[in-house]
Amino acid sequence: MEAKKTLPDKEKIAVVGLGYVGLPLVLLAARKGYEVFGIDVSQQKIELLKQKKSPIQDEAIEQALQEVSFTPTHDFSVVKDCGIVIICVPTPVYENHMPNLEPVENAVRSIAPYLQKDTLVILESTVNPGVSESVVLPILESISGMECGKDFSLAHCPERINPGDKKWNVENIPRVVGSFDEAGLKKAVAFYESILTGTVKPMGNLKEAEAVKVVENSFRDINIAFVNELARSFSRLGIDVVNVIDGAATKPFAFMPHYPGCGVGGHCIPVDPYYLIEYAKKNGFDHDFLALARRINNGMPHFAVEQLIAGLNEKKIAINGSRIAVLGLSYKADIDDCRESPSFEIIKILKEFGAEVVAYDPFVLDRSDVKTLEEALQGSIGVIVATAHSIFKKLTPDDLKKYGVRTIVDGRNCLEKDIFLDSNIIYNGIGR
Numbered sequence: 001m002e003a004k005k006t007l008p009d010k011e012k013i014a015v016v017g018l019g020y021v022g023l024p025l026v027l028l029a030a031r032k033g034y035e036v037f038g039i040d041v042s043q044q045k046i047e048l049l050k051q052k053k054s055p056i057q058d059e060a061i062e063q064a065l066q067e068v069s070f071t072p073t074h075d076f077s078v079v080k081d082c083g084i085v086i087i088c089v090p091t092p093v094y095e096n097h098m099p100n101l102e103p104v105e106n107a108v109r110s111i112a113p114y115l116q117k118d119t120l121v122i123l124e125s126t127v128n129p130g131v132s133e134s135v136v137l138p139i140l141e142s143i144s145g146m147e148c149g150k151d152f153s154l155a156h157c158p159e160r161i162n163p164g165d166k167k168w169n170v171e172n173i174p175r176v177v178g179s180f181d182e183a184g185l186k187k188a189v190a191f192y193e194s195i196l197t198g199t200v201k202p203m204g205n206l207k208e209a210e211a212v213k214v215v216e217n218s219f220r221d222i223n224i225a226f227v228n229e230l231a232r233s234f235s236r237l238g239i240d241v242v243n244v245i246d247g248a249a250t251k252p253f254a255f256m257p258h259y260p261g262c263g264v265g266g267h268c269i270p271v272d273p274y275y276l277i278e279y280a281k282k283n284g285f286d287h288d289f290l291a292l293a294r295r296i297n298n299g300m301p302h303f304a305v306e307q308l309i310a311g312l313n314e315k316k317i318a319i320n321g322s323r324i325a326v327l328g329l330s331y332k333a334d335i336d337d338c339r340e341s342p343s344f345e346i347i348k349i350l351k352e353f354g355a356e357v358v359a360y361d362p363f364v365l366d367r368s369d370v371k372t373l374e375e376a377l378q379g380s381i382g383v384i385v386a387t388a389h390s391i392f393k394k395l396t397p398d399d400l401k402k403y404g405v406r407t408i409v410d411g412r413n414c415l416e417k418d419i420f421l422d423s424n425i426i427y428n429g430i431g432r
C-alpha cells in the first residue's frame with residue numbers, strides 16, 4: 001500500500017537525532033521523495049552515515065542506506081532551508097526517575113536560531129504531557145524571536161518504533177499527532193500521511209498527544225506487573241503461571257496476555273510511567289497504582305536471585321563464593337540494546353550476596369566477561385538466563401551437566417522446563 005497523498009510542494013525536512021527513531025524516519029522520508037537532512041551531534045555517527053554505514057545493528061536500516069540518499073550533517077544551520085524540523089533525541093530518566101529533558105532542550109536550542117517563518121517543528125521524543133508547551137515552545141520563541149502559532153508551528157507525534165519487530169515498522173505503525181495550532185496540525189497530519197501507510201489520528205492538542213505515549217506504555221508496564229505479581233504468588237502455590245496466562249489468553253476478548261520475567265528493561269516501558277508519575281505529582285496527584293507497578297517490576301531481579309538461592313540451597317551450596325553465570329545483558333531477545341536492562345541489577349545483587357559473576361551475551365560482547373557460552377558455563381555452579389536469546393533457549397540439562405552446573409533460573413521462562421524435571425539440575429522459572 002502506498003502513502004495516501006503527498007504534500008503539494010515537497011518540503012525539505014530536517015531530522016535531529018539519528019538513532020533507532022530518527023534514522024528510520026530519515027530513510028522513510030527520503031524514500032518518499034523528500035530532501036532530508038539528518039542532523040546528529042555525534043561526528044562519528046555522521047562519518048559512518050556518510051559512508052552509508054549504519055551506526056545501529058539493524059538489517060532494514062543497513063539495506064535502506066544503500067537505496068536512498070539524504071544529507072547526514074552535524075550543522076544545524078541546514079534547518080533554515082527546511083519547512084519541517086523533527087526532533088528525535090533520547091529522553092532518558094535520572095537515577096531518581098525524573099525525566100532528563102537535556103537532550104530535548106539542547107536540540108531545541110540548536111535549531112531555534114535557524115527557524116524560518118512558517119516552519120513546522122515536530123517533537124517525536126517521548127515526553128510527559130506539558131513539555132512541548134512549557135519547555136520546547138518557550139525556547140523556540142525566545143531564541144527565534146518569533147511567536148508560535150503565528151510565525152511557526154509546533155506539533156508532537158510520539159515515536160512508536162519497536163526495535164526488532166518484524167511486522168510493525170516506521171511506515172505502517174499508526175500514529176497520533178497533536179499541535180499548538182490548527183495550521184500546524186494540518187501540516188503535520190499531511191506530512192505523516194505522505195510517508196506512512198498507517199493511519200494518522202489528529203489529537204485535540206499537544207498534551208493529548210504527549211499523554212497517549214505515556215499511557216500506552218504505562219498500560220504495558222502495569223500489565224507486566226500484574227503477571228509478575230502472579231508469578232511470585234503462584235511460585236508458592238505450585239501453579240505454572242505461564243500455563244494459566246496461556247489458558248486465559250484463549251478468551252477472545254477482554255484479555256491481553258503478558259508474561260512474567262526477571263525484570264522490565266528498555267528505553268520505553270520502565271521509563272515512560274515515571275514521566276506521568278512525576279508530572280502528576282507536581283500537579284498534586286499521586287499515581288499510586290503506576291508507582292506500585294514500577295516497584296513490583298523493579299523487584300523482579302531480586303526475585304530471580306531468590307530463585308537461584310533456593311536452587312543452591314536444595315544442593316546445600318552457599319551463594320557466597322559460588323560462580324554464577326548470567327546469560328543475557330540486553331533487555332529483550334536477539335537485540336543488542338542494554339538500556340535499563342534488569343541483567344545489570346541481577347549482577348549487582350548477586351555480587352552483594354558474594355557470588356562470583358560471569359556475564360555473557362553474544363549480542364553484547366563488549367560488556368560480557370567472556371566471549372563464548374562455554375566459557376560462561378565452565379565452572380559455574382548456577383546459571384540465570386536473563387534474556388531469551390535464541391542461543392540460550394536450546395540449553396539442555398546435558399549441556400549444563402557437562403560444565404558442572406547444579407541449578408538454573410529461567411528468568412524469561414524460555415527454556416523447556418519439563419526436560420529438567422528428571423535431571424539432577426534444579427530448574428526454577430519465574431512463576432513456574
Ligand code: SAJ
Nearest residue numbers: 159160161162224258259260261264265266268269331332
Ligand atoms: N516484558 C515482560 N513481559 C512482557 C513483555 C515485556 O517482562 O509480557 C519485558 C521485556 O523482557 C523487556 C521489557 O519488558 O525487558 C520491555 O519489553 P517490550 O516488549 O515492551 O519492548 P520495548 O521496550 O522495545 O517496547 C516497545 C514499545 N514500543 C514503543 O514504545 C514504540 C512498547 O510500546 C511496545 O508495546 C513493545 O515494544 C512491544 O509491544 O513489543
